[in-house]
Amino acid sequence: xxxxxxxxxxxxxxxxxxxxxxxxxxxxxxxxxxxxxxxxxxxxxxxxxxxxxxxxxxxxxxxxxxxxxxxxxxxxxxxxxxxxxxxxxxxxxxxxxxxxxxxxxxxxxxxxxxxxxxxxxxxxxxxxxxxxxxxxxxxxxxxxxxxxxxxxxxxxxxxxxxxxxxxxxxxxxxxxxxxxxxxxxxxxxxxxxxxxxxxxxxxxxxxxxxxxxxxxxxxxxxxxxxxxxxxxxxxxxxxxxxxxxxxxxxxxxxxxxxxxxxxxxxxxxxxxxxxxxxxxxxxxxxxxxxxxxxxxxxxxxxxxxxxxxxxxxxxxxxxxxxxxxxxxxxxxxxxxxxxxxxxxxxxxxxxxxxxxxxxxxxxxxxxxxxxxxxxxxxxxxxxxxxxxxxxxxxxxxxxxxxxxxxxxxxxxxxxxxxxxxxxxxxxxxxxxxxxxxxxxxxxxxxxxxxxxxxxxxxxxxxxxxxxxxxxxxxxxxxxxxxxxxxxxxxxxxxxxxxxxxxxxxxxxxxxxxxxxxxxxxxxxxxxxxxxxxxxxxxxxxxxxxxxxxxxxxxxxxxxxxxxxxxxxxxxxxxxxxxxxxxxxxxxxxxxxxxxxxxxxxxxxxxxxxxxxxxx
Numbered sequence: 001x002x003x004x005x006x007x008x009x010x011x012x013x014x015x016x017x018x019x020x021x022x023x024x025x026x027x028x029x030x031x032x033x034x035x036x037x038x039x040x041x042x043x044x045x046x047x048x049x050x051x052x053x054x055x056x057x058x059x060x061x062x063x064x065x066x067x068x069x070x071x072x073x074x075x076x077x078x079x080x081x082x083x084x085x086x087x088x089x090x091x092x093x094x095x096x097x098x099x100x101x102x103x104x105x106x107x108x109x110x111x112x113x114x115x116x117x118x119x120x121x122x123x124x125x126x127x128x129x130x131x132x133x134x135x136x137x138x139x140x141x142x143x144x145x146x147x148x149x150x151x152x153x154x155x156x157x158x159x160x161x162x163x164x165x166x167x168x169x170x171x172x173x174x175x176x177x178x179x180x181x182x183x184x185x186x187x188x189x190x191x192x193x194x195x196x197x198x199x200x201x202x203x204x205x206x207x208x209x210x211x212x213x214x215x216x217x218x219x220x221x222x223x224x225x226x227x228x229x230x231x232x233x234x235x236x237x238x239x240x241x242x243x244x245x246x247x248x249x250x251x252x253x254x255x256x257x258x259x260x261x262x263x264x265x266x267x268x269x270x271x272x273x274x275x276x277x278x279x280x281x282x283x284x285x286x287x288x289x290x291x292x293x294x295x296x297x298x299x300x301x302x303x304x305x306x307x308x309x310x311x312x313x314x315x316x317x318x319x320x321x322x323x324x325x326x327x328x329x330x331x332x333x334x335x336x337x338x339x340x341x342x343x344x345x346x347x348x349x350x351x352x353x354x355x356x357x358x359x360x361x362x363x364x365x366x367x368x369x370x371x372x373x374x375x376x377x378x379x380x381x382x383x384x385x386x387x388x389x390x391x392x393x394x395x396x397x398x399x400x401x402x403x404x405x406x407x408x409x410x411x412x413x414x415x416x417x418x419x420x421x422x423x424x425x426x427x428x429x430x431x432x433x434x435x436x437x438x439x440x441x442x443x444x445x446x447x448x449x450x451x452x453x454x455x456x457x458x459x460x461x462x463x464x465x466x467x468x469x470x471x472x473x474x475x476x477x478x479x480x481x482x483x484x485x486x487x488x489x490x491x492x493x494x495x496x497x498x499x500x501x502x503x504x505x506x507x508x509x510x511x512x513x514x515x516x517x518x519x520x521x522x523x524x525x526x527x528x529x530x531x532x533x534x535x536x537x538x539x540x541x542x543x544x545x546x547x548x549x550x551x552x553x554x555x556x557x558x559x560x561x562x563x564x565x566x567x568x569x570x571x572x573x574x575x576x577x578x579x580x581x582x583x584x585x586x587x588x589x590x591x592x593x594x595x596x597x598x599x600x601x602x603x604x605x606x607x608x609x610x611x612x613x614x615x
């Protein structure tokens with residue numbers, strides 16, 4: 001089956017040549033690989049992998065090796081494959097092979113014959129990612145096509161009335177009811193559309209159905225609330241429990257106490273393997289219901305591992321906003337799944353569109369960003385008000401200082417008093433978000449600047465990495481300490497005057513000796529990528545200049561939608577227009593695979609039905 005493509009290559013400006021001694025320059029590389037590397041489109045790692053694959057597979061054709069290097073580059077930059085008919089748009093001035101002969105050369109390559117790379121014209125995959133994409137398609141469609149669960153209709157109708165209350169719209173009720181009738185649900189919607197409200201009530205409906213199906217089993221179903229980061233898992237658990245608190249005691253008892261876990265903890269980390277987990281097809285997960293939040297952050301590999309570890313009779317609910325930033329790793333699974341099922345009568349996708357928050361201006365800004373309308377985005381920003389503010393400047397310091405310093409002082413004062421819960425709560429009152437890590441618009445620069453402001457305000461210079469009130473962000477998983485990527489914390493004085501690092505995890509606040517935490521960074525400012533899965537009352541978004549390659553609509557939208565009450569955008573009109581005008585799409589075949597397979601299955605059913613009628 002030929003799979004159609006549904007996404008183009010990653011948006012980018014014209015690459016710039018590497019400097020003579022740049023580590024990304026592959027010394028001695030010749031031919032097309034050398035030319036494309038010197039121009040800045042390929043990095044040394046792309047060139048070396050392609051050359052090694054060519055050596056092992058007996059391929060010497062420069063055009064084929066270029067295609068392989070571009071496939072490697074694609075994975076490195078977030079794509080699952082490379083579209084050989086559109087990739088030239090990345091750098092039109094380079095000496096690209098003629099398209100028809102290029103495709104023919106790749107198709108005839110011994111690398112394709114050996115399965116080292118897979119060509120589904122015009123898409124070229126590294127074998128591993130072709131297998132992953134196919135597996136995700138197969139596992140997802142197997143769940144969607146399975147006979148639906150049995151439903152106690154009178155009980156469902158009664159439970160829908162019982163959990164409705166004042167904050168459960170018809171749209172949300174329809175999504176929850178749809179989820180009860182299927183094994184897998186993809187629940188999508190922007191900020192304020194009530195995804196968590198829907199999830200909480202859905203859990204009551206599922207627990208009620210389980211109790212009706214087996215009245216002798218009086219224990220709640222086992223439920224996991226999972227997310228890519230510990231912070232997102234904690235936020236999901238807190239929000240769900242908050243929603244359940246407004247329901248009856250009987251309904252709360254039906255649901256019990258769901259576990260909050262990172263996806264890595266859910267699947268079971270293995271110290272001997274970075275891409276495999278303890279739970280897989282031979283050791284399925286024990287849970288009855290798994291809800292995965294922030295699915296826009298879930299890369300293809302992780303989604304593949306999750307789908308192969310869930311039992312067929314487990315209820316799987318994937319929750320997210322497909323307009324947010326794509327994962328750090330390869331793939332854009334949530335967006336691909338939504339596109340793949342678009343217009344499908346048997347779709348597992350339940351979309352929420354009605355916004356229930358009172359933040360009308362933030363809502364209008366998010367909608368303008370989704371629509372890709374730069375004039376409307378600027379109009380909303382310039383109207384101002386209590387929720388949205390636009391500071392048009394090329395000198396961001398004065399605009400950033402008041403909120404950033406006030407936030408840092410609030411954390412510090414609580415930390416000096418030994419009040420860890422208050423210090424950590426202060427972190428969520430204001431957040432400074434940057435697109436870059438380095439440079440004048442980057443996190444590293446503004447972390448240092450806030451520390452200078454702190455020194456001026458307190459009269460106490462900061463000489464060491466660890467100091468009282470230091471806000472921290474965990475940047476990788478430490479399974480021994482049970483500290484996970486995305487969790488936040490602060491350095492707090494204990495009763496004996498010693499500094500302790502307190503971290504807000506998915507189950508409780510935990511404290512550690514600072515020296516035990518290796519993978520943490522200061523968080524007076526954080527990247528927009530790292531902010532996914534978290535929220536703050538007030539958000540300040542620092543836009544880089546309009547030439548930034550990282551400046552995309554998805555990045556801007558993700559930053560804006562972290563705000564609960566107020567968002568301030570600091571930058572220029574040119575930067576806003578650049579962000580709205582550039583989308584970070586990724587090359588992938590998953591949406592096309594889903595759509596093509598579903599279409600083929602429908603046609604087969606129609607043929608079988610016609611043959612039966614004729615018989």
